[in-house]
Amino acid sequence: MRKRRIHPVLKVFLIILTIILVLLIGAGIYVYRIYLTYATSLPSIKDIQYEPPESSEIFDRNGNLIKTIYFAEDRIYVPL
Secondary structure, X not given: OOOOOOOHHHHHHHXXXXXXXXXXXXXXXXXXXXXXXXXXXXXXXXXXXXXXXXXXXXXXOOOOEEEEEOOOOOOOXXXX
């Protein structure tokens, strides 16, 4: 039986493709390790929720706004 030879251009292409694949896998592992390093040091989402002070609104018995009272910032809660 005759051995089949790989064309030299195809051989170079396969070597380059293998090198690129190894580099991409290595880069993926590196990025994943960096992600794990920073993800473990982040605070919990419950710890970073910020609830700013809101303004107080005074209404009369008919539901009409009489006065809005605020200290440093005039904020009104608006749902998303």
